[in-house]
Amino acid sequence: MGRELGAAPLRGAFADPLGSVATVIAVVAILALVAVLVLLARERAQGRRAKALLVHARELRHRYDALQSVTREGVLVQSLGGRVLDLSDRAAAILGVDAAASVGRAITDLPVVVVNEQGLAMNPAAVLGHRTGSARAGYSVDSELVGVLRPGTNATQARMVQVATQLVPAGDGDAPAVLTTLVDVTGRHEVEAALSRSETQFRVAMENAPIGMALVDPQWCVVEANAALAELLGTSVEALRGYPMSELSAAEDREAERREVRRLLDGELHRFSLEKRYQRADGHLVWVALDAALVRTPDGSPDHFVVQVRDSTESRLQAEMLTHRAMHDPLTGLANRTLLQEVLQSVLEQPGVVERVAVLACDLDGFKEINDRYGHATGDELLVHVAGVLRAATARRGTVARLGGDEFVVVVQDVDGPKAVFEVAAAVHAALREPVRVGRRRLTVCASVGIALAEPETVRGGAPALLAAADAAMYRAKAAGRARTEVYDASMALPTGGLAHELADAFARGEVLAHYQPIVDLADGRVVGYEALARWQHPTLGLLLPGAFLPHVQEAGLAVPLGQLVATQVVEFLARTQDQSRWCSVNVSADQLGDGEFATTLLQEISRHRVAAGRLVVELTESSLVASGTRIRHELTQLSAAGVPILLDDFGTGVSPLSYLRELPVAGVKLDMSFTSGIPDDPTAGKVARALGALARELSMVTIAEGIEHEEQALYLHRSGWRYGQGWLYGGAQPGDPLR
Incomplete structure (x- = not known):
């Protein structure tokens, strides 16, 4: 009975073997279906991701191409072995090659000729490709300036290109790649070369200029000077650097210089010229012609002055000599007619002229006979002697002039003009009584003197009237016997209406x-x-x-x-x-x-x-x-x-x-x-x-x-x-x- 009870369950378990198998199959099928669905979902997700990556790659490529179309830089990507992986249109144009035909080729196979700045040929792979010592990803190589020759051109037509290389990690699959950037700097290089030439030319011209030149900062201090300026000022170029220009001037000329500099800085002038004096290191003053121009920055701010300093001492002395000669008699050094009239007119315009001024006209008696007999050289010596007599007689109390020939005039200015003019006349007669030694001869000459006092009637007519009055008195002296002095009075001339009647x-x-x-x-x-x-x-x-x-x-x-x-x-x-x-x-x-x-x-x-x-x-x-x-x-x-x-x-x-x-x-x-x-x-x-x-x-x-x-x-x-x-x-x- 016991065995029967134990065997019953076993029989129940195996009572329906087909149902159990079905169950197992169903479970397996479900699991397989789920797996298939999961795989399908995963594939769809991977497809979507691949599609998204493709779209992103296309977008990146478009952006890369757009960037390359506007950038000045050309891009060359190579493998470490020197095979061209990518070449932008800009890089292809710079190198003078076809971009599509170059991809996949070795860099050494491209028809590219590279020269250095001296025009010597270089290995293109060494310039454009991977360089020893740069195997570490991210390592940058300093850029290099080279010339790129295109087919059919010579070294003088090379395009100047700035080349820089850099290792890019995983640029070639899993291996690093070489990224080379190329920038055509021909125009900039030409400009820089021109600027360099201009700067060199300016510096050479400045250093060798025969006149003083300097670059001066906006504070009017010397930045640079040339040897001519240093020599003019008796110092060295080194001593001038940083020295204030204004302190080079004579003290009384500084204000005028400051005023002109301020006008330049304020924009009132573009340049100025000034004749002034500079003080040399040895203390001597020299006249100079100063020319200054202001150079401004692009935004209009003062940058520096360009200054030229020309020594005008000699020309100024010559001008003063010419002015003196224009106003003085070349034989005697006395004032001439022009200067005399200016002096007399100026004197007559001053107050108190009646008491202080008189005019003396002096004409030599017998001078023509001496001149004709002994010659003009003797006559000239005699005139020089008479000029000295008149100077000594005047004794700094007026201006002595020679009007021409043997005619002299003295404008006497003294506290007591009438007294002084008679003293001058007496001194002239006394001095001329002594014979004059000219060469081996002793000559005697005398003078007829006319005096016109500055009276209200004569002063109203100005310098011509006073000179004419002195002349009239002098002619009266000649007519009365010569070697004498006559004083002008009303009997020697008539009023204007009477004079007109007399002349008529x-x-x-x-x-x-x-x-x-x-x-x-x-x-x-x-x-x-x-x-x-x-x-x-x-x-x-x-x-x-x-x-x-x-x-x-x-x-x-x-x-x-x-x-x-x-x-x-x-x-x-x-x-x-x-x-x-x-x-x-x-x-x-x-x-x-x-x-x-x-x-x-x-x-x-x-x-x-x-x-x-x-x-x-x-x-x-x-x-x-x-x-x-x-x-x-x-x-x-x-x-x-x-x-x-x-x-x-x-x-x-x-x-x-x-x-x-x-x-x-x-x-x-x-x-x-x-x-x-x-x-x-x-x-x-x-x-x-x-x-x-x-x-x-x-x-x-x-x-x-x-x-x-x-x-x-x-x-x-x-x-x-x-x-x-x-x-x-x-x-x-x-x-x-x-x-x-």
Whole structure:
């Protein structure tokens, strides 16, 4: 019974074996299905991830291509073995190869030629590929500048390329790759080379410049200087660096310099020029011409100054010498007429002039005889001696001047002017009583002296009136016996209306006459013509030169009648002359030409006396043409068309002479005697005379030099191209008929 109970379960368990198998199969099937579903899901997920990665890769490639299209850098990717893995279009263009055809090829197989900066060939693999010692991923190699030659080009046409390489981990699968960047810097390199050349050229030019140069910071301190500036200042270039420019200046010149620098910094000026003084290291002052320009940054801020410093000491001294010569008599060193008139006019404008000022006119008696007998050299020595006498007699109480020839003037300024001027006159007479030793000769000369006190009547007329008064007194002294002093008073002149009446009567009485000074051919000294000069044979004052009465003629309005009178005398004079080849010139003023009747009257006289028009020459002074109008030009054109030659007098001293030569019908020029008097001692006067002569000859004009006093001047002027000459060497103006 017990065995039966134990066996029953076993029988129950195996009672339905097919059901158990089915169950197992079902479970396995379910598990397989789940596994399949899981695998399918995993595959779908992997597919989606692969698709996403592909899309991302495409996006990265697009971004890479877009980046390469706009970047200046070309990219070359290589394996460590030198095989091209990737090549951007920019890199292909720089190297001059085809990008698609280059991928997969060895770098050494590409048709690329690389040279260094000296033009020597280099191994492309060594430049573009992997380099020994750079196996560690991420290791960067310093960039290198090389030249890349494209097919058919030479070394001078190489493109300059900046090359840099770097190892990239897992760039070639699992292995690192070499990433090479290429940047075409040809343009930048050319600019840098040009800048370098410019900087080198500027530095060489600055270092070797013959004038001082410096670069100065906005605080006006020296940054760099050249040797010429250091030499000018008596120091070294090293000592100048960092030194304030303003402290180089003389103390009294610093403010003007600071003012100009401030104007540059404020934008009021772009550059400035200043003549000033610098103090050398040894304490001496030098005159310099300072030129400064401000260089600004692109945003307009001051960056630095470029300064040039030229030594102007010598040129300034020469200018001062020329100014002195223009205002002083070259023989005696005394003031000339121009300076005298300026000084006198300035003095007369000061208060209290009546008590403090007087004018003394001095003319030597018998000087012409000495000059004619012993020669001009002796006469010059005598004039120099008289100049010394006048200086000593004046004793720093005024200004001594030589007006020309043997005529001197002293403007006396003293607390007691009348007393001082008489003391000066007495001292002159006393000194001239002593014979003068000239060479082996002892000569005696005396002087006629005229004094004009600064009285209200004479002061109102200004400097010309006071000088004319002194002249009138001097001529009275000559007429009264010479070697004496006369003081101007009302009996020596009339009021303006009376003077005009006296001059008009003088014309009617024949007291105003033309005197004639010879003009010669400088080649042989032959007289070819004369210049007519007006003289007034005054019944009481004696023979008056133009300086004594022409100012009164102008004031009286008699300039036109005087000119017509002299011109008429000259025409009659030419009609009487036997030598028909000689000519005579007459001075004509702007007033006479502007009158409208002068040219007509002159041509009528020429026609009436049957004188060839070419024998009468009209001389014009440049100063008379400054304000010339159309009427004056019409008169000149009328005279020229009728055959009357026109000469430009005082050539070289007036204004706009070139415009006169171009615009007026001028046939010739007359060199002003101020240039002649400077020959041969004044080189500048000689150069000017030679240049003016060349200009006149170039324009096919007649050339006459006046004021010739000795043979050396005549010879120099003739060699310089001047054809004719006149002056004391050939004789002064004489009355009568010297041409007959």
